[in-house]
Amino acid sequence: MSSISVTTARPGDAGLVVRVDTSAALASSLVTDLIGLVDRAEDTRPGAVVVHLAGGDTPPGDRVWPGAAEIAHVNRWEQALRRLERLDAVTIAVVTGRCGGGALDLLLACDHRIAAPDASVAPPLCDSGQVWPGMAVHRMTTQLGVREARGLVLFPQELTALEAAERRLVDEIAPDPLAAAAARAAEVAGRGGTEAAIRRRLVLDAATTSFEESLGAHLAACDRTLRQAQGEPAR
Numbered sequence: 001m002s003s004i005s006v007t008t009a010r011p012g013d014a015g016l017v018v019r020v021d022t023s024a025a026l027a028s029s030l031v032t033d034l035i036g037l038v039d040r041a042e043d044t045r046p047g048a049v050v051v052h053l054a055g056g057d058t059p060p061g062d063r064v065w066p067g068a069a070e071i072a073h074v075n076r077w078e079q080a081l082r083r084l085e086r087l088d089a090v091t092i093a094v095v096t097g098r099c100g101g102g103a104l105d106l107l108l109a110c111d112h113r114i115a116a117p118d119a120s121v122a123p124p125l126c127d128s129g130q131v132w133p134g135m136a137v138h139r140m141t142t143q144l145g146v147r148e149a150r151g152l153v154l155f156p157q158e159l160t161a162l163e164a165a166e167r168r169l170v171d172e173i174a175p176d177p178l179a180a181a182a183a184r185a186a187e188v189a190g191r192g193g194t195e196a197a198i199r200r201r202l203v204l205d206a207a208t209t210s211f212e213e214s215l216g217a218h219l220a221a222c223d224r225t226l227r228q229a230q231g232e233p234a235r
Helices: 026-044 069-087 103-109 137-142 144-156 161-167 177-187 193-206 211-229
Strands: 003-006 014-022 050-053 090-096 111-116
Touching: 003 026, 014 177, 026 069, 050 103, 050 177, 069 103, 069 144, 090 103, 090 177, 103 137, 111 161, 111 211, 137 144, 161 211
Parallel strands: 014 050, 050 090, 090 111
Antiparallel strands: 003 014
């Protein structure tokens, strides 16, 4: 059974919506399915991609991540997440149910995150009960700051939607999160694509590069925008 399934797809529109089974282990079809999702998004170039992280009723702490996986699986997973993070589309995560395992990886790789009021999310735990030392730790640190990340890594717990919002893991809580995601996708339908990806890249790189190192990339983006305003082809 597929771990990631497309529920709505309208190529060229803001309609690529996928559902992710967050109980899936890494060595299952999850990696292959994520690569397939990214391939499809790169080919069809929708304005937005909605990633529905569907949790169940099982406490996330009862699930061991990544399961019986090899380092090759981990590498492919991290590379696929990086591609998702850099798509020429705005990515919107929707959290429902109790999400653990790879859910936090996918959540942190998305641009905007919406949770149902009764949803929860927990860091992935390995056999020892420690947080899995994957790139989610890096993303939490760069996105939330050292203080918040340290607390989540050293004292892992299942966070309610409200707690996740307070810690900035999610951006909004909505009674109907899929409808809210559809509205957000419609907002960015005409502003996705390469231009959105360029601006996202500038934001992500700002956390690790100095002003001087960033200046060239920002000037190139400004020059591209000015040329487009004058009717010249983007370079």
